[in-house]
Amino acid sequence: LELPGDAFETRPGFPRLPCTGVLIPLPSIEGLTLEVLSAESEVRSGVEIPRVPEGEDAVAPRCGTEPWEEDKEFPAARAVIDTTGIMRGERLARLRLHPFHWNAQTGQLRHDRRLRLRLSFELRTPSRQIAIRRPDPARLLPFEIFARIEVKEPGLYRVTYDDLLAAGLRRRSLPAAQLALFHLGREVPIALHTRDPERFAAGDTFEFHAEGIDNLFTDTAVYHLTWDGRKGEGMRILTTDGGGAGEGSLDRFRATVHREEDHLHWSEMPGAPESDFWFWTKLTWPGPATGVYGIFLPDPLPDGEPALLRVELQGRSNAPPAPNHQVRVRFNGNVVGEGRWQDFQHFTLEAPLSPDLLI
Numbered sequence: 001l002e003l004p005g006d007a008f009e010t011r012p013g014f015p016r017l018p019c020t021g022v023l024i025p026l027p028s029i030e031g032l033t034l035e036v037l038s039a040e041s042e043v044r045s046g047v048e049i050p051r052v053p054e055g056e057d058a059v060a061p062r063c064g065t066e067p068w069e070e071d072k073e074f075p076a077a078r079a080v081i082d083t084t085g086i087m088r089g090e091r092l093a094r095l096r097l098h099p100f101h102w103n104a105q106t107g108q109l110r111h112d113r114r115l116r117l118r119l120s121f122e123l124r125t126p127s128r129q130i131a132i133r134r135p136d137p138a139r140l141l142p143f144e145i146f147a148r149i150e151v152k153e154p155g156l157y158r159v160t161y162d163d164l165l166a167a168g169l170r171r172r173s174l175p176a177a178q179l180a181l182f183h184l185g186r187e188v189p190i191a192l193h194t195r196d197p198e199r200f201a202a203g204d205t206f207e208f209h210a211e212g213i214d215n216l217f218t219d220t221a222v223y224h225l226t227w228d229g230r231k232g233e234g235m236r237i238l239t240t241d242g243g244g245a246g247e248g249s250l251d252r253f254r255a256t257v258h259r260e261e262d263h264l265h266w267s268e269m270p271g272a273p274e275s276d277f278w279f280w281t282k283l284t285w286p287g288p289a290t291g292v293y294g295i296f297l298p299d300p301l302p303d304g305e306p307a308l309l310r311v312e313l314q315g316r317s318n319a320p321p322a323p324n325h326q327v328r329v330r331f332n333g334n335v336v337g338e339g340r341w342q343d344f345q346h347f348t349l350e351a352p353l354s355p356d357l358l359i
Contacts, residue, residue, distance in 0.1 A: 008052075015049040015074055015104070021082075021096045021267065024119065029084040029091050031122035036078050040114040047109040049102050073101040073110065079117055093119070147225040149181075154212035159225075160205045173201035174227045180234030181208055182224045191237040207237075252301055259295050266316070270344050279314065283327075300358035307353040309336060318343040332357050 009017050026032070075098045084093045095117075101110045147167050151157060176199055181188045194204040213221040262278035269277040283289045300307070315325045323340040329349060330336065337351030 012052050014052050015102055016052050017049060017075075017098070017100045017102060019096060019098050021094055023092050023094055026091050026093055026119070026121055028121045029093060031120070032081060032084060032093060033120045034079060034081050034095070035118040035120070037116040037118055039078065039112050039116070041110050041112045044109045044111070046107050047102065048107065049104075049109070068104045071103065071105040073103050073108075075101065078112055078115060081119075095119075149223040149225060150220050151210040151212060151223070152219055152221075154210055156207060156209050158205050158207045161200060161202050164225075173199040176200045176204075177233045178227045179206065180226055180228070181206075182226065183211075183221065187235045188223065189235040189237045191239075192234075252304065254305075255298075257295060257297055259293065266314075269314070269316075275346075282316075297358055300355065302355055302359060304355050306355065307358060309351045309353050311337075311349040311351075313339075313341070313347045313349065315341060315344050315347065 009015065009019060077098065078101075079095060079097050081093050082096045084091075097115070099112045099115075101112075102108070147159075147164050147169065149157075149159065173196075176192060176194050176197060179190065179192065179200055181190050188208055191207045192200070192204075193206065194200055200206075208223070210221060210223065213219065261280045264279045264282060266272070266277045266279065269275065271277075280293070281291055283291055297307075309329070309331060311327075311329055313325070313327060317324060323342045325342070325347070326338070326340045327347075327349065328335060328338045329351060331351070331353055334357060336353060336357070337349050339347060339349040341347035
């Protein structure tokens with residue numbers, strides 16, 4: 001079974017079935033319970049599911065014989081809450097979904113095409129003896145939010161007054177000095193362009209730089225615009241004269257080209273979720289262990305300085321002998337670097353590239 005975007009069971013010896021997950025923000029994680037309200041499923045017969053290879057993840061627990069010898073579906077649960085915690089000050093629960101359930105004795109595979117779940121939690125009223133503390137104003141997002149701005153790509157964005165009207169704004173103008181933009185509780189500077197320095201109205205615009213976001217749970221970064229004004233004037237992008245007094249013109253400059261695609265994720269990777277656990281591909285030896293990746297370099301100079309190639313790799317096994325990972329990197333058919341590393345370590349290979357290799 002191969003489903004785009006889904007992860008798989010990685011414990012050695014277990015049936016290799018797709019699974020997926022989502023982080024859910026909650027006001028409380030006390031008394032958290034999960035209930036399956038309804039399911040729409042289909043069943044297929046005569047299905048064989050392979051085991052997860054024993055050498056794929058040596059630190060994970062091995063599977064016993066239960067999924068293969070007992071006349072019952074694996075996994076038993078359609079959905080489970082496998083962990084809860086607090087990240088960046090927000091209470092989160094990780095919901096793991098198992099859309100496929102397989103019976104090794106009968107060969108039947110059940111696919112849950114649609115699930116309806118209910119998450120319940122307790123909201124406890126603090127006792128009167130607990131002192132009430134004021135939150136840090138620098139981390140407090142005002143509740144008078146009148147526009148929610150969603151972006152999927154990093155870059156420079158422009159928002160017009162007409163955009164705000166289309167989003168539901170019902171005011172003829174806004175106080176220009178008090179306009180403030182927030183992302184994850186932090187203020188983001190904006191470049192404000194108004195005809196009247198005191199009002200943001202029809203024909204006016206503002207710009208901001210968005211970092212974007214891309215992880216297992218969302219590809220949309222949310223920014224909130226407010227004119228609450230309790231914090232004073234909003235943060236602005238500073239401007240400066242770019243004329244300069246130097247002589248001559250610039251005919252070359254250094255640039256960075258970043259190539260990355262997220263196709264596989266390893267949610268149990270050491271250091272996740274704080275560390276990036278999305279990967280382009282997996283190279284396993286023995287077997288097909290060669291990956292070819294294209295990089296477009298705009299206008300490299302034939303007489304320029306050497307470039308630096310940096311390749312990021314992550315180990316996923318600790319089988320002997322040590323070191324148990326080795327890689328050789330070629331660029332335009334030329335070997336430019338080799339590296340070895342151990343176990344589940346992150347490894348960065350850096351290789352200088354002479355200008356003649358870039359053409």
